[in-house]
Amino acid sequence: MEKRVNIDITILKFLYARYKQFIIPAVVILVCFILLITFIMPQLKALFALSNDAKKDSNRIVVLKNNLNLLSSLSDSALDSQLQIVSIALPTNKDFIGVINAISYAASFTGANVSEFQLQIGDLSQAPTDTGKFSSLSLNLSVNGSTNDVNKFIKALYTTFPLSEVTSVNIGDTVSTVAINFYHKPLPPVAYNDSTPINPIPNSGLKRINDLYNFNYNFSSSSESVSSLSSGLVNPL
Amino acid sequence: MNKDINFLAIKTSQKGEKKKGLMLVKVTAISSLILVAILSVLAYYLNGKIYPQALKNERDYLLRSLSTLHNREAKLAIVSNRIGNISELIDKRVDYSKLISKFFEKMPNGIKVDNLRIDKQTILLTVSSNSLLPINEFIDGLIELGREKEISILLLDSLSTSEASGTYSVSLTANL
Numbered sequence: 001m002e003k004r005v006n007i008d009i010t011i012l013k014f015l016y017a018r019y020k021q022f023i024i025p026a027v028v029i030l031v032c033f034i035l036l037i038t039f040i041m042p043q044l045k046a047l048f049a050l051s052n053d054a055k056k057d058s059n060r061i062v063v064l065k066n067n068l069n070l071l072s073s074l075s076d077s078a079l080d081s082q083l084q085i086v087s088i089a090l091p092t093n094k095d096f097i098g099v100i101n102a103i104s105y106a107a108s109f110t111g112a113n114v115s116e117f118q119l120q121i122g123d124l125s126q127a128p129t130d131t132g133k134f135s136s137l138s139l140n141l142s143v144n145g146s147t148n149d150v151n152k153f154i155k156a157l158y159t160t161f162p163l164s165e166v167t168s169v170n171i172g173d174t175v176s177t178v179a180i181n182f183y184h185k186p187l188p189p190v191a192y193n194d195s196t197p198i199n200p201i202p203n204s205g206l207k208r209i210n211d212l213y214n215f216n217y218n219f220s221s222s223s224e225s226v227s228s229l230s231s232g233l234v235n236p237l
Numbered sequence: 238m239n240k241d242i243n244f245l246a247i248k249t250s251q252k253g254e255k256k257k258g259l260m261l262v263k264v265t266a267i268s269s270l271i272l273v274a275i276l277s278v279l280a281y282y283l284n285g286k287i288y289p290q291a292l293k294n295e296r297d298y299l300l301r302s303l304s305t306l307h308n309r310e311a312k313l314a315i316v317s318n319r320i321g322n323i324s325e326l327i328d329k330r331v332d333y334s335k336l337i338s339k340f341f342e343k344m345p346n347g348i349k350v351d352n353l354r355i356d357k358q359t360i361l362l363t364v365s366s367n368s369l370l371p372i373n374e375f376i377d378g379l380i381e382l383g384r385e386k387e388i389s390i391l392l393l394d395s396l397s398t399s400e401a402s403g404t405y406s407v408s409l410t411a412n413l
Binding site: 021022024025026028029032033035036039040043044047050051053054057058060061064065067068071072074076079080082083086087089090134147148151152154155158163165166167168169170171172173183185187188190192194198199200201204205208209212 | 258259262263265266267269270272273276277280283284287288292293295296299300302303306307309310311312313314315316317318319320321322323324326327329330331332333334335337338341350351352353354355356357
């Protein structure tokens with residue numbers, strides 16, 4: 001059987017009159033509860049996230065400070081000089097002028113006579129992309145001279161920029177053949193990330209740069225040796 | 238009709254319970270208000286305390302300072318990268334001139350190099366002389382190079398003589 005409740009205005013008035021003192025405190029409790037759930041609880045939760053952010057930022061500030069100290073301590077002229085020498089040592093693209101200069105320098109320095117060589121440079125129109133590997137210009141040189149001259153030539157190439165590697169040598173009676181790879185490598189993209197610690201150049205790297213200053217190289221396309229250029233070069237080490 | 242008749246009249250005991258209930262509701266309401274107020278103030282206070290503005294200011298200052306040094310940072314990154322590459326390249330290169338010099342150091346007078354071929358793994362050498370003594374001395378020198386670990390395997394490929402020129406010729410193979 002269906003139960004029916006009849007509520008009319010008289011009953012409502014009666015209930016209001018009887019419980020009106022409860023209404024305001026009940027509304028207050030309800031509002032407080034809503035405030036607690038919708039605003040304060042999320043706020044308190046956010047505090048934990050904020051605490052984590054603050055911790056992260058504190059660590060980041062340490063990194064930023066170290067980075068700032070390191071970068072501020074570096075000299076622009078020293079960095080430019082280092083950048084210049086490493087760029088000549090390992091060019092970013094096919095530096096065929098540098099290759100010809102290196103051969104010319106090594107030949108003139110040692111008394112060997114490079115009778116012929118062929119340089120297959122390939123496509124120059126495409127911008128070099130970093131594949132993570134070294135690219136090289138390979139060439140075979142015919143060198144006239146004594147065994148000693150050829151050996152001196154190889155030795156001179158070993159300490160001449162751009163960096164090269166002799167892959168095979170065939171010393172004959174009068175003419176010798178030397179196969180060489182001249183290396184180049186495109187630069188990787190430089191990405192700025194302020195949260196990453198910047199490392200200074202390690203001592204082994206500085207030593208390596210220092211060693212490079214003793215190599216033979218040309219700043220321009222002229223066949224000037226390093227000895228005549230080093231007087232004007234700022235050695236940052 | 239008598240309007241004073243009320244069947245729902247409240248008894249005295251019920252009045253006491255209602256009073257108690259009302260008091261409880263009022264206390265709860267006031268407590269809720271106080272709790273909300275305290276938690277709001279606490280949240281505001283902790284917000285400023287946990288992540289102070291000074292920290293944000295310092296971070297922003299450092300970021301601003303570093304943004305002016307991006308050029309230097311890029312140069313440093315390139316130099317570091319290049320040094321790594323250069324070191325890798327230099328370390329893996331074989332200095333053939335040193336090796337050739339070592340061979341020549343072991344070469345006595347009276348011996349002539351007819352052919353010397355070197356690649357990454359092997360050395361092929363043909364020398365000639367009008368006497369066997371310097372050739373023998375040279376081979377002894379090469380054996381010494383083997384002991385010094387400069388070469389690993391030394392093979393005497395051929396020993397020939399030419400009556401026309403009156404010379405002895407030796408072909409050797411050495412592995413690096």
